[in-house]
Amino acid sequence: MHNLQQQGESVLGMKPLASGAETTDEGLRNEDALRIQAQCSQEIPYSSVNPLVYQPPISPHLAARAKGQPIRLDEIQQAYNHLQGQADRVVVEGVGGWHVPLGDSITLADLARTLDLPMILVVGVRLGCLNHALMTAECILNSGVQLKGWVANLVDPEMHAVDDNILTLQSWLPAPCLGEVPFLEAPSPEQVATYLDGPLLDAIQ
Known part of the structure; x- marks a missing residue:
C-alpha cells in the first residue's frame, strides 16, 4: 500500500x-x-x-x-x-x-x-518454502487466477542458503519477483517498502 x-x-x-x-x-x-x-x-x-x-x-x-x-x-x-x-x-x-x-x-x-x-504471492522464506511456494503458485494458476508476482519474505534468520533458495524460486515461479524483504524485528510499512519494486507493483492491474 x-x-x-x-x-x-x-x-x-x-x-x-x-x-x-x-x-x-x-x-x-x-x-x-x-x-x-x-x-x-x-x-x-x-x-x-x-x-x-x-x-x-x-x-x-x-x-x-x-x-x-x-x-x-x-x-x-x-x-x-x-x-x-x-x-x-x-x-x-x-x-x-x-x-x-x-x-x-x-x-x-x-x-x-x-x-x-490478480494475486501477489508472499513467500515466507524458511525451510520447506520451495515446495510450498511452487504448489501454491500451481494452485493459483489452476484456479484460473492471475499470478502477477511474488515477494520473498525472510522469516527465519537462521535459514541456510537463503540466496540459493531465492534464486531457485526466481527460476521456477511463473511470475516476477517484486522484492526481497530481509528478516526485520519490528518492520514498519515504510521500511518494508524500501525492499519492494515500486514501479513493478504499480504496473499490476
Whole structure:
C-alpha cells in the first residue's frame, strides 16, 4: 500500500475475513486488519476494512459455523465494490492459505475468483518454502487466477542458503519477483517498502 501511495495513487486496504481478534470497547479487532486500516489513504471504518471478524484463532469456516452465520461471497463482493469507488486501488489481503475453507463448498480461491483480483504471492522464506511456494503458485494458476508476482519474505534468520533458495524460486515461479524483504524485528510499512519494486507493483492491474 505504501509503495502505491508513493507512486501517487490513493489506496485502501481490505482484509475481508480475519480470525483471531481481541474484544475492545469498539468490538472485535484483528491486529493485521488494524495495520491495514492505518495505512489507508483516507479514514474508513474498521468494518469496511474487515467486514467479517472472528474471535477464535481458527479457520474462518469453523468460526463462522460456530457463530451461526455462514460466509457469503456476495456480501464480501458488495463490501469490496464499495471500497473500489473510493480510491484508485484496493489492496486485499487473504487469510490462511489458497485452499483454506470458507464454507462447506467454498475456499479462498473462490473468493479471489469472485473479486476477480490478480494475486501477489508472499513467500515466507524458511525451510520447506520451495515446495510450498511452487504448489501454491500451481494452485493459483489452476484456479484460473492471475499470478502477477511474488515477494520473498525472510522469516527465519537462521535459514541456510537463503540466496540459493531465492534464486531457485526466481527460476521456477511463473511470475516476477517484486522484492526481497530481509528478516526485520519490528518492520514498519515504510521500511518494508524500501525492499519492494515500486514501479513493478504499480504496473499490476
